[in-house]
Amino acid sequence: MFSRIFWIARVTFLEALRQRFLAFLLLLAAAFILGSVPLRSIDFGHGELKFLADLGFGALFLFGSILAVVLPSQLLYGExxxxxxxxLLAKPVGRGEFLLGKFFGSWAVLGVFTFALTALIGIILLVREPDVVARAMALQVVPPEVSVLGLFEHALLQWLRLGIIVSVALLVGSLAQTFLYTVVVGSMAVLASQLVWIAQDTLANPEAVLSTVMRGALWLTTRIFPNLQGYNIGETLVLGQSMVLPGTVSSLSLSAAVYLVVILFLACTAFRRREI
Amino acid sequence: MTDQPAISVRDLTKDFRVGLRGVKLRAVDNLTLSIPRGQVYGLLGPNGCGKSTTLKIVLGLVPATSGSFTLLGHDSASPEARARIGFLPEAPYFHRFLTGRELVRYCARLSGVAADRVDAATDEALELASMTEAGNRRVGTYSKGMLQRIGLAQAVVHDPELIVLDEPTAGVDPVGSAAIGKMIQAMRQRGKTIVLCSHLLGQVEQVCDRIAVMDRGRLVLEGHIDEVLAQRGVHQISVEGLTPAARQAAEEALSRHGAHVLKVDPPRQTLEDLFRRLVTGSRD
Structure with missing residues (x-):
């Protein structure tokens, strides 16, 4: 089983690398990140490194999310x-194996995307760091410090976050009949997952006045949609601007793994019933 | 298990729901069919008659509305059955960036060929499909006929017992079509069961042992090719150097025995035979 998943993932990966859409988004994101360098003086008073990191991580997530929805949908419907x-499915290949192969192939491409852009962001931050530290020393304030380990941890968390989006796109694709429907519904699911923290905050607020129905709806929303906003701790990890609680990265990774398993299980179950 | 038919279908019905109102469209209507092992079996019929749907149901790619079916005596969804069949769908598309050899290797891996046998199995399949030389070219550069032949190579790389070919010669020129016909004959000589779904009747007549004809989802004819095509009570004699006098004498002699000459025409070769004789690469 693992061998068949590996071979399907390998071919999916090679095919995805040849997609012009990937090259376009990669170049666009890189241009966006590089374009932030000459604009670093407009840092809104938050500091140059924070400005560069915010724009870089924002571009990584924005373009990565678009890729994570479109790429697996395109590869699935293309086949x-x-x-x-x-x-392929007339061979002794299970539908679940086929879908998991598509997932791992697409996710591997997003790994390349994430780590390539993170490397670019890291180079920019490390190149600018000495100047920023010198200025901070001159002003006798605590200088920011770029953590390479933090960069790696952040890249890992973003890759996991994008993996959740890929699995959601495949779940929608397993149920939907058209590529466009998959992309639209998948994008809406990503948007809902980005905003689910509002529902969590509202439920946790003891002063919020909520009807039973509304409370139930919010509770259900927080259980169905993963909180993708929770993975936005790049600035903290990389620049150490605030304290990261011990075990945060492990906890987020574990949570992502659970979501991946559950969503992929649902996707495989739905795909088994699909007419090809 | 070898006495079991290669494919057995009983009371198979398939309805599709079409449009927003979900109007029912019956693609296969109460079909019962048994395809014996070791033969080339032609499944014929016009477009939309349910041939491809029947094959997809039997291969477990589409669920049936009702009815039962087995593949080599097994449930078609079982890995045991899938590992013993090869399938070439109609107008297949393969990854253009892979070479033909890489594609066949990939399919060998998916079909469960042992790692130490993959190279040898790939070479054999490419040779059977006459694609050894073109095997190192990218699939994206292949002609239609080469695509069909590499499709056949991927279908047979794991040495299956049953090979299902859905329109293997669609869009292929007569030369390529003849090459595919030869491959089918070669596979039959190896004892394989081949199900050929086509509406190129000339080729079906040449290569098939038995045929079934479907129309509007129903089976309208099934039998051995010689039996279904035979015109009972009519015989054909080929004569060389027939002069008018000889013809008259022959007719009189036959008449004395109660036989009548229905027509005397010079025999015609088929256009396909003529084309294959004239065009380069088509001669045996």
Whole structure:
């Protein structure tokens, strides 16, 4: 089983690397990150490194999310429309194996995307760090420090976050009949997951006045949608601007792993019933 | 298990829901069919008659509305059955960036060929499909006929017992079509069961042992090719150097025995035979 998943993932990865859409988004995100360097003086008083990190991580997530929704949907529908899926699924390949192969292939591409852009952001931050430290020393304030380990941890968390989005796109794709529907519904699910923290905060607020129905709806929302906003701790990890509680990265990674398992299980179950 | 038919279908019905109102469209209507092992079996019929749907149901790609079916005596969803069949869908698309050899290797891995056998199995399949030389070219550069042949190679790389070919010669020129016909004959000689779904009747007639004809989802004819095509009570004699006098004498002699000459025409070769004789690469 693992061998078949590996081979499908490998071919999916190689095919995805040839997609112009990937090259376009990668270049766009890199241009966005590089474009922030000449604009660093407009840092809104938050400090140059924070400005560069915010824009870089924002670009990584924005373009990564678009890629995480579109790429797996495109690869899945491409294989179904072109009948490649018929050829593969007539072999002793389970539908779950096929879908997991698509997932791992797409996720590997997002790994390349995430770590390449993180490397670019890291280089920019490390190049600018000495100047910023010198200025801070001259002003006798505590200088910020770029953590390479923090960069790696942040990249890992973003990759996991994008993995959740890929799995959501495949779940929607397993149920939907068209590529466009998958992309629209998948994007809405990502948006809902980005905003689910509002529901969590509202439920946790003892002063919030909520009807039973509203409370139930908010509770359900917080259980269905993963809180993707919770993975936005790049600035803290990389620049150490505030304290990261011990075990935060592990806890977020574990949470992502649980979401991945559950969403992929649902996607595989839905795909088994699909007419190819 | 070898006495079990290669494919057995009983009372199979498939309805599709189409449009927003979910109007029911019956693609396969109460079909019962048994395809014996070791033969080339032609499944014929016009477009939309339910041939491809029947094959997809039997291969476990589409669920049936009702009815039962087995593949080599097993449930078609079982890995045991899937590992013993090869399938070439109609107008297949393969990853254009892979070479033909990489594609066949990939399919060998997915079909459960042992790692130490993959290279040898790939070479054998490429050779059977006459694709050894073109095997190192990217699939994106292949002609339609080469795509079909590499499709056949991927279908047979794991040495399956049953090979299902859905329109293997669609869009292929007569030369490529003849090459595919030869591959089918070669596989039959190896004892494989081949199900050929096509509406190229000339080729079906040449290669198939048995045929079934479907129309509007129903089976309208099934039998051995010689039996279903035979015109009972009519015989054909080929004569060389027939002069008018010889013809008259022959007709009189036959008449004395109660036989009548229905027509005397010079035999015609088929256009396909003529084309294959004229065009380069098509001669045996």
């Amino acid at each position: 179904i429309d072109n009948r490649t899926a018929l050829t």
